[in-house]
Amino acid sequence: MRILTYSKALYSTWLYYSADRILFDAGEGASSILGNKTFAIKRIFLSHGHADHTAGLLSIVNIRNNAMGDKEKKLTIYYPKGNSLISEMITFLARTNRHLNYILEWVPLTAGDTVELLLGQLPRYVETFPTVHVHNEVSLGYNIVEVRHRLKRNLVGLSQEEIVKLVQKEGKQGITETYHQRLFSYGGDSVAIKPAYIQNTEILCHDTTFLDEQDRKAYKHATLAEAIATARAACVEKELICFHISSRYKEKAREIAEASGRYSELEFKVILVPPGRIFSIA
Ligand SMILES: [Zn+2]
Ligand SMILES: [Zn+2]
Numbered sequence: 001m002r003i004l005t006y007s008k009a010l011y012s013t014w015l016y017y018s019a020d021r022i023l024f025d026a027g028e029g030a031s032s033i034l035g036n037k038t039f040a041i042k043r044i045f046l047s048h049g050h051a052d053h054t055a056g057l058l059s060i061v062n063i064r065n066n067a068m069g070d071k072e073k074k075l076t077i078y079y080p081k082g083n084s085l086i087s088e089m090i091t092f093l094a095r096t097n098r099h100l101n102y103i104l105e106w107v108p109l110t111a112g113d114t115v116e117l118l119l120g121q122l123p124r125y126v127e128t129f130p131t132v133h134v135h136n137e138v139s140l141g142y143n144i145v146e147v148r149h150r151l152k153r154n155l156v157g158l159s160q161e162e163i164v165k166l167v168q169k170e171g172k173q174g175i176t177e178t179y180h181q182r183l184f185s186y187g188g189d190s191v192a193i194k195p196a197y198i199q200n201t202e203i204l205c206h207d208t209t210f211l212d213e214q215d216r217k218a219y220k221h222a223t224l225a226e227a228i229a230t231a232r233a234a235c236v237e238k239e240l241i242c243f244h245i246s247s248r249y250k251e252k253a254r255e256i257a258e259a260s261g262r263y264s265e266l267e268f269k270v271i272l273v274p275p276g277r278i279f280s281i282a
Pocket of ligand 1: 009010013050052189244
């Protein structure tokens with residue numbers, strides 16, 4: 001399981017990205033469904049402060065202090081700087097959890113900030129980008145990025161022999177270049193994300209509250225058509241995860257998901273997260 005998620009617009013949204021032990025948003029029910037995995041979470045990234053994305057924090061913070069598991073493990077929660085709802089939540093959690101066994105760290109972020117995840121051969125980090133949701137509340141999206149190495153573009157096509165010669169002459173560094181590969185992009189609640197922020201990501205998780213444009217009364221969320229258009233413009237490489245689907249489309253979302261071949265002309269797979277169901281992506 002790479003991803004475990006629950007997402008139903010207005011009710012609850014959270015997504016656990018197991019490779020980096022990150023929980024994106026923390027809607028109600030997250031800890032009861034994650035169970036012992038609640039202790040595996042290293043970091044939580046909040047996209048914004050609406051209750052359907054933060055209500056689960058109360059129990060996560062509490063469970064990590066009281067259930068069976070490593071009660072001393074630090075938990076870091078990142079959030080959009082200046083978000084007033086989250087500021088209230090921080091105060092409330094501090095007042096109601098005066099005796100935590102572990103360090104609970106809150107880190108405010110602004111668009112363009114980066115957070116180091118992993119050092120080593122293939123370092124990883126999170127980069128933030130701005131999203132557009134509601135006018136009076138700042139919101140953020142997050143990319144998980146891996147720093148990789150590849151053969152310099154101008155050397156592609158050389159024979160093995162020529163490459164070996166070059167390595168002897170210039171060393172391995174002389175023939176390789178580093179590049180930054182976006183592995184996963186989490187948009188949270190947002191209208192269509194600007195493609196430049198998520199360009200060439202492997203997996204995009206995009207707001208798809210509305211399957212039909214005519215159901216959208218206010219411009220705060222995206223439609224399925226917009227999510228697909230954004231993924232195409234951003235040249236998403238592997239998967240588009242459509243989440244935050246309104247529960248009014250319970251049946252329709254299932255029908256679309258089952259109509260295999262519906263989006264077969266696209267370069268990436270379209271996955272609809274069924275509203276109201278625990279959903280895992282292998
Ligand atoms: Zn929401
Ligand atoms: Zn929201």
